[in-house]
Amino acid sequence: MQRIIVYCFSFLVLFGCRTNTPTRSTTIRESQGVYQYRDEDPLVKPFYSDRQGVIGRNGMVASAHPEASQVGLNILQAGGNAVDAAVAVQFALAVVYPGAGNIGGGGFMVYRDQAGQTFTLDYREKAPGRASKDMYLDSAKNVIPNLSILGHLASGVPGSVDGMVQAHQRFGKLSWAQVLQPAIDLAEKGFALTERDATGLNRIKTDLLRINPGKTYFLKSATPTDTTSWRKGDLLIQADLAATLKRIQAQGRAGFYEGETARLLAEEMKRGGGLISEEDLKNYHAAWRDPIRATYKNYTVLTMPPTSSGGVALVQLMRLTEPYPLRRWGWNRDSTVQVMIEAERRVYADRAKFLGDPDFVKVPVEQLISPEYLRSRWTDFTFAHATDSRAIKGGAIPGYESLETTHFSIVDKDGNAVSITTTLNGGYGSRVVIGGAGFFMNNEMDDFSIKPGVPNMFGLIGNQANAIAPNKRMLSSMTPTILEKDGKLFMVVGTPGGSTIITSVYQTVLNVIEHGMTMQQAVNALKFHHQWLPDKTTFENGAFSEATIQALQNRGYVLEKLTNTLGRMDCILIRPDGSYEGASDPRADNTARGY
Structure with a gap:
C-alpha cells in the first residue's frame, strides 16, 4: 500500500498539480540561453536591470568591487591560477570593501581543479576559549540586546588569513609576496x-x-x-592596514596570528571587554573538509559541508523540487513559487534542528539529503493551501538526538575554479577597528544560537546543535557552490545575504537550469525568500505578477514586498562554446572582469 501511495503521489506531482492557466509567451534571446515569460504578466521584464554578462576565454573574476575584480584579473594575466587570484581578491576586498571583505572575519572555499578533483576549506571563525553558552544572557536568562552584535564581545577568532595561507600553500602557483602586493598597494596608495x-x-x-x-x-x-x-x-588611504598586510606578506600566518598583529588584536579585545586572546589566535586553524557531492538531473552539485548550512540546504531544496515540472509551469508562476516556498519552509526547519559545527555535534548530512528522507518531508504538503510553519518541525532521523558577507567566483584558463564566500557577518562586523592594525572585526558570535528559539539578527532560529562552546565554529548560511554538467565544469556561484544566501543561490541555479536564462539574466532576475520563521515570503518589487500574488494569497501565503533587494550574486557560467560568462550583480558595485 505504501508503494502505491508513493507512485500516486509522484503521478500527481508530475502531471496533476499544475494550477497555472495557459498563456501566450514571449522569448528573450541572447547568444546563449533562451528564457520565456508570460505576456499576461504586468511586468515589463522579470529582471532588476539590463546588464549583460562579461565574456572571456582565458579567465574570469566576479567579485563585489571593481578594484578587487581587477586585482584578480591582473593575477590571472600574470600567470597565476584561480587560487592565486582568489587569495589576491580576498585581501584586496579587505581593503576596498571593508563592510564585508576582511582579514578580521572568516569564510568558506570550494575549489575544483581542472581534473575534476574537489576540495572544501572551512575558515569560519571560532568562539574564543573563554566563551560560554549563556554569555549574552542576563541573570534572568534573557538575551541582552545587541551584546552579540556590536562591540568587542561580539567577535569570534578570525579565520580568513589562515584560510588563505592554507589554500595558497596547497594550490598556489605564484609567490605569496606577489599575491599580497596588490592589496598592500591599494591600502598604501589609496583608492577612489x-x-x-x-x-x-x-x-x-x-x-x-x-x-x-x-x-x-x-x-x-x-x-x-x-x-x-x-x-x-x-581617496581612502589605510596606512595601518597596509602595515598589517606587509607583516602577513613577510611572515605568512605568523604575521597575523602571532607577533605584533596578534598583540594589537588581543590588547584591543582586552580594552573593550572582548574575549579573544593571543593564545586563541595562535591556536586557530582552518579545516579541510570533504565536499558535499550530489546529483540534480544530469548536473552534479559540489558544495560546502557544515559548518556551513548552505550546502546541505541547497541540495535539499534542489532535490525537493526536482520531481516538479518547474520549466513547464514557468518562472515565478504560482505553482512554481508555491513548491519552492514549501521546500524552503521545511529546509530551514531542518537547519534549525540539525546543523552545527561537526567537530562538536553529530550532523546527519547524508540522511538529510537522501531521497527517502526528502520524500518524507513532502507528506503534509498540499497545493490547496499554505502549510503553517508552526506545524513544521525539523524532520525525524532515526538515531539522531537534538542537542553582511561577500562572495567571489574565479575560473582560470585551465578550468580551475574557486567559489569563496567570506564575511564579517553584519555590515562592518562588530564596528570594532583594531587599534594600530586598521581592520574591522567580525560579529560572528551572533550566528550562534545565543538562546534556543531566539532569532539572530537575520531572524534565524537555532537550537542546541548551534549553542556557544569554547573553540566551536558558529553555523553559517554561506553557500559557495560549483556545478558540473555531464562531468564537466558548468557553473561557479555564490552570494552574500545572511539567511537569504541559500535561497538566492537556489533560485539563480534554477534560473539557468530550468528556465533557460543566461548567467547574467539569472543574476538579474528578481528574487523571493522564505525561511520557515517568521512565516512570510518576502519578494523584490516586480518578482511576482499580480496574478501570482493573488493566487498565493488565496491559498493562505503571507507575502511582503521588500523596499530593498535580495542577493549580491557573483557567478561564472561555462558556455557551450567553452567561453566563460561572468555575471556580477547590478544591485551593488559587483563587477566581472575577464580576458
Whole structure:
C-alpha cells in the first residue's frame, strides 16, 4: 500500500498539480540561453536591470568591487591560477570593501581543479576559549540586546588569513609576496570610493565614534567632531592596514596570528571587554573538509559541508523540487513559487534542528539529503493551501538526538575554479577597528544560537546543535557552490545575504537550469525568500505578477514586498562554446572582469 501511495503521489506531482492557466509567451534571446515569460504578466521584464554578462576565454573574476575584480584579473594575466587570484581578491576586498571583505572575519572555499578533483576549506571563525553558552544572557536568562552584535564581545577568532595561507600553500602557483602586493598597494596608495562605499562609511560614523573612542579610522576627518562626510571619488588611504598586510606578506600566518598583529588584536579585545586572546589566535586553524557531492538531473552539485548550512540546504531544496515540472509551469508562476516556498519552509526547519559545527555535534548530512528522507518531508504538503510553519518541525532521523558577507567566483584558463564566500557577518562586523592594525572585526558570535528559539539578527532560529562552546565554529548560511554538467565544469556561484544566501543561490541555479536564462539574466532576475520563521515570503518589487500574488494569497501565503533587494550574486557560467560568462550583480558595485 505504501508503494502505491508513493507512485500516486509522484503521478500527481508530475502531471496533476499544475494550477497555472495557459498563456501566450514571449522569448528573450541572447547568444546563449533562451528564457520565456508570460505576456499576461504586468511586468515589463522579470529582471532588476539590463546588464549583460562579461565574456572571456582565458579567465574570469566576479567579485563585489571593481578594484578587487581587477586585482584578480591582473593575477590571472600574470600567470597565476584561480587560487592565486582568489587569495589576491580576498585581501584586496579587505581593503576596498571593508563592510564585508576582511582579514578580521572568516569564510568558506570550494575549489575544483581542472581534473575534476574537489576540495572544501572551512575558515569560519571560532568562539574564543573563554566563551560560554549563556554569555549574552542576563541573570534572568534573557538575551541582552545587541551584546552579540556590536562591540568587542561580539567577535569570534578570525579565520580568513589562515584560510588563505592554507589554500595558497596547497594550490598556489605564484609567490605569496606577489599575491599580497596588490592589496598592500591599494591600502598604501589609496583608492577612489564609489558612491556605495561613501554611503556605507557615512552610515556607520556614529557607531565608529562610540565603539572606537579616540580613533579616526574610516572617518573623513582626523577630528572626530568634524561632520564632514565621505563623497564618491574621495581617496581612502589605510596606512595601518597596509602595515598589517606587509607583516602577513613577510611572515605568512605568523604575521597575523602571532607577533605584533596578534598583540594589537588581543590588547584591543582586552580594552573593550572582548574575549579573544593571543593564545586563541595562535591556536586557530582552518579545516579541510570533504565536499558535499550530489546529483540534480544530469548536473552534479559540489558544495560546502557544515559548518556551513548552505550546502546541505541547497541540495535539499534542489532535490525537493526536482520531481516538479518547474520549466513547464514557468518562472515565478504560482505553482512554481508555491513548491519552492514549501521546500524552503521545511529546509530551514531542518537547519534549525540539525546543523552545527561537526567537530562538536553529530550532523546527519547524508540522511538529510537522501531521497527517502526528502520524500518524507513532502507528506503534509498540499497545493490547496499554505502549510503553517508552526506545524513544521525539523524532520525525524532515526538515531539522531537534538542537542553582511561577500562572495567571489574565479575560473582560470585551465578550468580551475574557486567559489569563496567570506564575511564579517553584519555590515562592518562588530564596528570594532583594531587599534594600530586598521581592520574591522567580525560579529560572528551572533550566528550562534545565543538562546534556543531566539532569532539572530537575520531572524534565524537555532537550537542546541548551534549553542556557544569554547573553540566551536558558529553555523553559517554561506553557500559557495560549483556545478558540473555531464562531468564537466558548468557553473561557479555564490552570494552574500545572511539567511537569504541559500535561497538566492537556489533560485539563480534554477534560473539557468530550468528556465533557460543566461548567467547574467539569472543574476538579474528578481528574487523571493522564505525561511520557515517568521512565516512570510518576502519578494523584490516586480518578482511576482499580480496574478501570482493573488493566487498565493488565496491559498493562505503571507507575502511582503521588500523596499530593498535580495542577493549580491557573483557567478561564472561555462558556455557551450567553452567561453566563460561572468555575471556580477547590478544591485551593488559587483563587477566581472575577464580576458
